[in-house]
Amino acid sequence: MPAVSFQGVAKTYTGARGTLRALDGVSFDIEEGEFFGLLGPNGAGKTTLISILAGLARATEGRVKVMGHDVREDYAAARRSLGIVPQELVFDPFFSVRETLRIQSGYFGVKRNEAWIDELLQGLGLADKAHANMRQLSGGMKRRVLVAQALVHKPPVIVLDEPTAGVDVELRQTLWQFVAQLNRQGHAVLLTTHYLEEAEALCGRIAMLKQGRVVALDRTATLLAAAQGQMLRFKTDDPLPPELAAQARVTGRMAQVATRDAAGVEAVLARLRTAGVRVEDLEIGRADLEDVFLSIMQGARPGAPAVAGSALEARA
Template sequence: MPAVSFQHVAKTYRGASGSFQALDDVSFDIEEGEFFGLLGPNGAGKTTLISILAGLTRASTGRVTVMGHDVVADYAAARKALGIVPQELVFDPFFSVRETLRIQSGYFGVRNNDAWIDELLASLGLADKAGNNMRQLSGGMKRRVLVAQALVHRPPVIVLDEPTAGVDVELRQTLWQFVARLNREGHTVLLTTHYLEEAEALCHRIAMLKRGQVVALDRTANLLAGTASTMLRFKTDDPLPPEIAAHARVTGRIAQVTAHDAAEVEQLLARLRAAGVRVEDLEIGRADLEDVFLEIMQGAPQAAAARAEVTA
């Protein structure tokens, strides 16, 4: 039995200005104990899919289950099996951190939970803030409390919807160490993030959404192996030749260009020299998940088809 199952899920929003299809026949399973990444650009349908999983939105068609419980027909059991960290900072300004976690425990019928609350506070760097009112916390500390709230009832499935957006490096490290520990202990984790290096480091498998459809679904290692294996990274103040610029990823002075083998690396360097491009800090390394993501999202249909393992 999969921990989470999406079967032929579609969602169409209808309004006065017409209809918009946010999800189109999305199907895949997440196995128990898996660390799964759900990636896609803004508007791809990630949040809609998570909202359906959480019971906040009703799918137009299809079926979603959590630990075998249908999110519509058996919603109470499905929600009890989930712990969700939302994108938005939502908090009650009238309670302390510890009171917030005790109240959250009560929502799920969990009593005498102080030992686990203490462990959450310590693991997430909140022990010294336990008595503070939520209004007194910084944005980063409020996000730590959201994580603790999602975990306070020890759910078997944890959903992290961009949990490190806009937070400091310390919180990222603290969060990932703790979540990785929970995953090793058997918890299933579903992660959405725009920090693709996090997904590459943490996720066993990854699904990529584009315009409401799954365009890639595979193990992370297979996705990385399926793209150009070599990446040239260098700095320059000169414009790149048009034939190279068309395929380069440029951030400020840093340019990154893919190559499939050593011969293509030599050809690229020769073209740069011939065009008078002055290159500094040249590095040759392996392509990363961001390169794979951009390749798929920019419309390499043959690459997407080769990677898709979408289950019917």
């Protein structure tokens, strides 16, 4: 039995400006104990899909199940099986951290939960803030409390919707260590993130959404292995020649150019020398998940079927 099952899920919004198809036939399963990544650009439908999973929105078509429980027909059991960390910082300003977790335990009918609350506080670096009022916490600390709230009833399925957006490195490390431990204990984890290095390091399998459709679904290793070729990375203060600029990914001083083989690397370097481009910190490596993601997003067409890793070979 899958931990989470999406079966032909569609969501249509109708308003004064017309109809918007936010999700269009999304289908995939997440197995028990799996660490699964859901990626896509802004507006791809990730948060809409999670809202349907959480019962905050209703699918226009299709079915969603959590641990075998339909989120509409058996909603109470489905909610108990889920722990969701939302993007937004939502908190009650009238309670301390420990009181917040006690109240959250009560929502799920969990009694005598102090030992697990203590473990959450310790594992998420909140032990010294246990009696602090929620209003006194920094944004990063509030996000840690949101994670603790999602885990306080020990759900078999954990959903992390952009959990590290705008937080410091220490919190990221603390969070991932704790969540990875829970995943090893058998909890299924669904992660959405724009930090693709996190998804590459953590997720065993990944689905990519574009305009409400799944355009890639495969094991992370398979997606990376299919991205054949070399990636030339370097820093420069000079403008790139137009033919290289058209295919390069530039972030500040850092430029990355994909090539098929060693001969391609030599050709790029020769063109840079001819154009008088001064290069620093030159590296040659394989494509990472960000390269794979951009390749799929640029090549995927609305309405096209989902691709596995092998479909990337034509784009490498």
